[in-house]
Each structure stands twice: as C-alpha cells, then as structure tokens.
Amino acid sequence: MKHFLSLLIVWCFFIPCLAQQEPTDSLLNLLKVAKEDTNKVILLNHLGEYCDESDILKYAEASLQLSEKLNYKQGIADATGNIGFVYNNEGRIEMALECFMKALKLEEELGKKKEAAFLLNNIAFIQKNQGQPDMALVNYLKALKILEEEKDQRMLPYILDNIGEIYFLQEHIDKALEFHQRALKLREETGDKRGISASYSYFGVIYRNKGEPEKALGYFQKALALREEAGEKEGITNSLNAVGAMYAALKEYKQAEKYCVRALEVAREIGYPGYILNASENLSMIYKSENDYKNAYEMHVLYKEMTDSINNQETRKASVQKQMKYDFEKKEMLAKAEQDKKDTIAREEKQQQQLIIYAVSAGLLLVLLFALFILRSYRQKQKANMEILQQKAIIEEKQKDILDSIHYAKRIQQSLLPTEKYIDKNMRKLKREA
DSSP states (O other), rough: OOOOOOOHHHOOOOOSSSSSSHHHHHHHHHHHHSSSSSSHHHHHHHHHHOGGGGGGHHHHHHHHHHHHTTTTTHHHHHEEEEEEHHHHHHOHHHHHHHHHHHHHHHHHHOOOOHHHHHHHHHHHHHHHHHHHHHHHHHHHHHHHHHHHHHHHTTHHHHHHHHHHHHHTTTTHHHHHHHHHHHHHHHHHTTTHHHHHHHHHHHHHHHHHTTOOHHHHHHHHHHHHHHHHHHOOOHHOOOOHHHHHHHHHTTOOOOHHHHHHHHHHHHHHTTOOHHHHHHHHHHHHHHHHHOOHHEEEEEEHHHHHHHHHHHHHHHHHHHHHHHHHHHHHHHHHHHHHOOOOOOOHHHHHHHHHHHHHHHHHHEEEEOOOHHHHHHHHHHHHHHHHHHHHHHHHHHHHEEEEEHHHHHHHHHHHHHHHHHHHHHHHHHHHHHHHHH
C-alpha cells in the first residue's frame, strides 16, 4: 500500500508519486499471463498504485480477493490500504478508516514498519479532517518515530509538515514553524525542489497569520519561482494567488492585480473551478479597493458561478456517494443472503451427517447387542452341554459301580458253587459208607 495522504492546504500542494512511474501497459501485459499466485497479487497492487484513480478500486478488490484465497497477508494489507485510499477520496470516511486500521494491524503483525508509518499518517490525516487534532497528532508522532528509526529521508519531510499543520491548527505557531523548518532542511539535503516549494508556502501561511505580510510575501515568491521552474500549473496558480493576496494586504493593488490576473489565466487553462474561484474572489476585492466596480462585479459574478459549480459538483459527488453507499449496502445484503444460504446448507449437511452418525451408531449398537446375544446363547449352550456331559459322566460312573457290584456278586456266587458241590459229594459219599 503506497497511497499516502498528505495535507491539502490553500495552495493545494500534493505529494508526488512515491516511486518512479511504471508503464501501466507493461503491467497489464504481465497480468494477462500471470498465474493465480502471489506474483499476480503484487502486479494487481502495482497497477492500483500507478493507474488512474478511477481504476484503483478495481485492481485493489481483485488483489484482495486473490490474496484472501491464497491467505497472503501482505497482499491483503496492501489491497486493503488501497481500498481505504479510494474510500477516503469518495468521502466514505468511516469505511476508509476501517480499511486503514485493518491494514495497519496486518503490517504490524508482518513487522513492516515503514508501511505501518504510512498507514498511521493516513489515519491521522482523517482524524485531523474529522476535527480530532489531538488524536491525529498522536498517530503522526508514532509515524515520525518509525520513519526516523528507518532513516526514510524522503517521507520524513511530509510527516514533519503534517505535524506542523496540527500545531498550526492548535495555534502553537512557533512549534509549527519548528517542524516545517526541519522538513525544509531535509528537502534541501536531498534537493527536493518540489518539496522545498511546499515548505516555502507553509512559511508564507505562518508569517501571514503572524501578521508579517512582507516576510510571507518573500516565501510565497520563492515558492512561485520554484514552481514556475518545474512547470507545475496547479502550484503556479496557487502561488500566484498567494502572492497577489499579500500585495493586496500591503495595499499594493496594481501588483496584486497583476499576479491574480495571471492566476486566473492559469486556473482557466487547468479548468478547475476551485482555482478560478480563488482568483476571481481576490480580483473582486482588489478591483473594489481600486474603485473599479465594473470589474469587481464581473469577478464577483464569476466567483458566484464557480461557487455554484463547486456546490453542484459536491451535490453530484454526494449523490454518487449515496448511490455507491446504496450499491455497497445492496452488495452487502446479497452477500449476507448468500452467506445465510451457505450457512443453511451447511446446517442441513451437518444435520444429515448427524443423522448418518446416529444411524450408523444405532446399527453398530444393534450388531453389538446381537453379538452379545449370540455370545450369551453360545455360552449357555456350552454350559448346558457341560452339564449334560457331567450328568453323563455321573450316570456312567453309577452304571460302572452297578456293573462292578453285579460282577462282584457273581464272583461271590461262583466262589460258593464249588463248596456246595463239595458238600453234596461228601454227603453222597457218607451215605454209601453207611
């Protein structure tokens, strides 16, 4: 996640791209042949950083979806941060803040300190715009500490300027000036002319509010010279307006008119109503001070037209935001309905699985009971057989005893027979002798 929210002060300074512009066409060609892996996630996030602002969300959402599928935390963090950047620009502040917080947590888990500092800056930027300068200052100072530890000379000046802006809002003017001076020193060391022109503009605003218009004018002129050298039309028109306003404050109306007329010309070239509004408002006041009521009226009419145009743009933007909110909520409802459907199917599948488990368990229980019954019957049969065998053995034993008795009696009887024969023989013998 490389989108970095800076301050939008009266001259509309904005941060340059954090990395050298990569050819979007080349990235798109690589994307066509990319496999569904982390390399594709990185490509999508790069496209989100270098594409037109209107396309950032498309690439960020695609990156987020693939990252979640792959469980690729770095990809999730980068994509979520980019989505937060889009939400902030669309005015969906709560959603933007939620995205930045989620991305910050992931970056901290991954140990990505520099990325965490960028997210802390973005969170603080939102807090400042939401009227919470104290909370913003805490997060800006956290980001400053990280970037100082990381020795990030490129981003440090922007954090220092943001902290200076908070102190300026809190009317700690000397403290604000201290941080802007630190930022200027770093920019001078790296030769960042665009950043130096922003620092000069900050000084101009501070000295204007301190009631030192000559000093303020000098810094605004320095900023203008650098921006003209770089050909930055947006910066040029803002600096021209600032210089003209300072000449007007010094009651040098001809000089003020010259710079503000040039500011209006450049603003019309750009075609942005906000710049035209600032120039026409200044010119209306200058012409009025010169008693040139005709031109003062014309500039006032132009100022009103630009005000209405901006209001209409804001109205359209609000309408678009409401539509996007409606679409988002509808999408969320559909997603919830789909999730509920999935949950219902999951519950039904779980119930079916439970029924199958119960049926299988009941079947196993019946088999077990039947097996126990068979085992019991088998044991009872064994026991009965054992009793029969025992009774048979007893009977056989008794039969044996009876047979033995009979045999014994027979033997006794047989043993007596010879004696009777002997007696009978002797008796007959005695009879003969008699």
